[in-house]
Amino acid sequence: MSLGLENNLENATNRLSLTDCQEEESDIVDPWNVQSRSQTGVDYDKLVERFGSSKIDEELLTRWKKVTGKDVHPLLRRGIFFSHRDMHTILNLKEQGKPFYLYTGRGPSSDAMHLGHLIPFIVSKWLQDTFDVPLVIQLTDDEKFLWKDLKVEQVIKLARENAKDIIACGFDPENTFIFSDFTFIGQCPQFYQNIVRIQKSVTFNQVKGIFGFGDSDVIGKISFPAIQAAPCLSTSFPFIFGDKKIHCLIPCAIDQDPYFRMTRDVAPRLGFSKPALLHSVFFPALQGAQTKMSASDANTAIFLTDTPKQIKNKVNKHAFSGGQATVEEHREKGGDCNVDISYQYLKFFLEDDEKLKQIKQDYTSGAMLTGELKKLLIDTVTPIVQEHQQRRAAVTEETVDKFMTPRPLRFNSK
Ligand code: TYM
Numbered sequence: 001m002s003l004g005l006e007n008n009l010e011n012a013t014n015r016l017s018l019t020d021c022q023e024e025e026s027d028i029v030d031p032w033n034v035q036s037r038s039q040t041g042v043d044y045d046k047l048v049e050r051f052g053s054s055k056i057d058e059e060l061l062t063r064w065k066k067v068t069g070k071d072v073h074p075l076l077r078r079g080i081f082f083s084h085r086d087m088h089t090i091l092n093l094k095e096q097g098k099p100f101y102l103y104t105g106r107g108p109s110s111d112a113m114h115l116g117h118l119i120p121f122i123v124s125k126w127l128q129d130t131f132d133v134p135l136v137i138q139l140t141d142d143e144k145f146l147w148k149d150l151k152v153e154q155v156i157k158l159a160r161e162n163a164k165d166i167i168a169c170g171f172d173p174e175n176t177f178i179f180s181d182f183t184f185i186g187q188c189p190q191f192y193q194n195i196v197r198i199q200k201s202v203t204f205n206q207v208k209g210i211f212g213f214g215d216s217d218v219i220g221k222i223s224f225p226a227i228q229a230a231p232c233l234s235t236s237f238p239f240i241f242g243d244k245k246i247h248c249l250i251p252c253a254i255d256q257d258p259y260f261r262m263t264r265d266v267a268p269r270l271g272f273s274k275p276a277l278l279h280s281v282f283f284p285a286l287q288g289a290q291t292k293m294s295a296s297d298a299n300t301a302i303f304l305t306d307t308p309k310q311i312k313n314k315v316n317k318h319a320f321s322g323g324q325a326t327v328e329e330h331r332e333k334g335g336d337c338n339v340d341i342s343y344q345y346l347k348f349f350l351e352d353d354e355k356l357k358q359i360k361q362d363y364t365s366g367a368m369l370t371g372e373l374k375k376l377l378i379d380t381v382t383p384i385v386q387e388h389q390q391r392r393a394a395v396t397e398e399t400v401d402k403f404m405t406p407r408p409l410r411f412n413s414k
Helices: 002-025 043-049 056-068 087-096 114-129 141-147 151-165 182-186 189-199 204-211 220-225 225-232 254-270 308-318 327-333 343-347 353-365 372-394 395-403
Strands: 081-085 100-104 135-139 178-179 247-253 276-280 288-290
Touching: 002 308, 043 182, 043 254, 056 087, 081 254, 087 247, 087 276, 100 114, 100 204, 100 225, 114 135, 114 276, 114 343, 114 372, 135 225, 135 343, 141 151, 141 182, 141 220, 141 225, 151 178, 151 182, 151 372, 151 395, 178 395, 182 189, 189 225, 189 254, 204 225, 204 254, 220 225, 225 247, 247 254, 254 276, 254 308, 288 343, 308 372, 343 353, 343 372, 353 372, 353 395
Parallel strands: 100 135, 100 247, 135 178, 247 276
Antiparallel strands: 081 276
């Protein structure tokens, strides 16, 4: 029996590695690289096909609205969350009054998070509010120690700093548990037990196929995916769920999908359901949609620590424009919103649908100039960053301790 299951997993992995071989002509999307040759960025339709996920379509959104009785979030409505796995199962659970929980995370590689990192946390908060479910947030300080030139002591500090930014997103303290791997692994034997169960279920060949690890990669990297997979198993949090096996839903950008493709293969063999996923597109770099906004390159990113002046300068200097070379030409031909970064950012952060529509019309027709569009972006994003900074400044060490203490949450499994 176990041989048959192992073969199934082997086949799934081969399929993935075969598609990965064809990547030369297409976009590169994995947890460490996002690169597209096209100015409009990654071809997300192709990615859905390649990764074998499902598109978030009108039918799903209509059902979602019906089941929850609430409007769906603009980031879903605008197709920024564009792909899912098993979201219908989650809506079935909601209809049946059965429990599930949310799981998301952050790799603390720098003390400043950027605007792109906010996206999954904004939607996680909205999901928590909409469904009133527990949320666990993993800070993979161990991952960043393994991948970056950082010391253990540094990544532990960065995890705590990042926790403050995450808390500033407004999560419910009675229903949210934030943990750093380095700390939690020593607090909760069940977490480590699940990690090792997963490690025993995946071969080196399989992680090579999924993540592209090679012979010269350190063994810590090779075994790490099990650590990001383990929070999908509810028994990793006995103080919240006891020994109940509960469904898990993960909001993240699609770069994290390889971890959860692996988990979805393993979970049923360990007696758990496959984690469901909601995938977002990437918040693009200032220089253009060929790559994602990344904390590793300061010029590509607007950080949550930036001052109004820095934001203004970065947008004016670096935000790729879809406008024409001269004002006359622009008035005549109009701009291209599909490649214009200021417009793309407004799609993420401007809440007013009508205003966004009008901006698109005006920029495309040439009535609005690039400088005007950039100013609109600066005026939209600056207060968002400033308000975040105020909320973050109000997060005390005691609040961080509270969120990061293993404890029961307001969770009542029916
Ligand atoms: P990290 O720190 O790279 O990213 C944190 C979250 O932000 C998403 N993200 C982005 N979303 C939109 N636009 C961008 N430019 C952008 N850059 C990053 C990521 O997809 C992620 O959701 N290994 C993970 C940490 C982790 C995790 C998880 C993430 C552990 N468990 C469960 C999601 C779900 C990491 O390094 O994320």
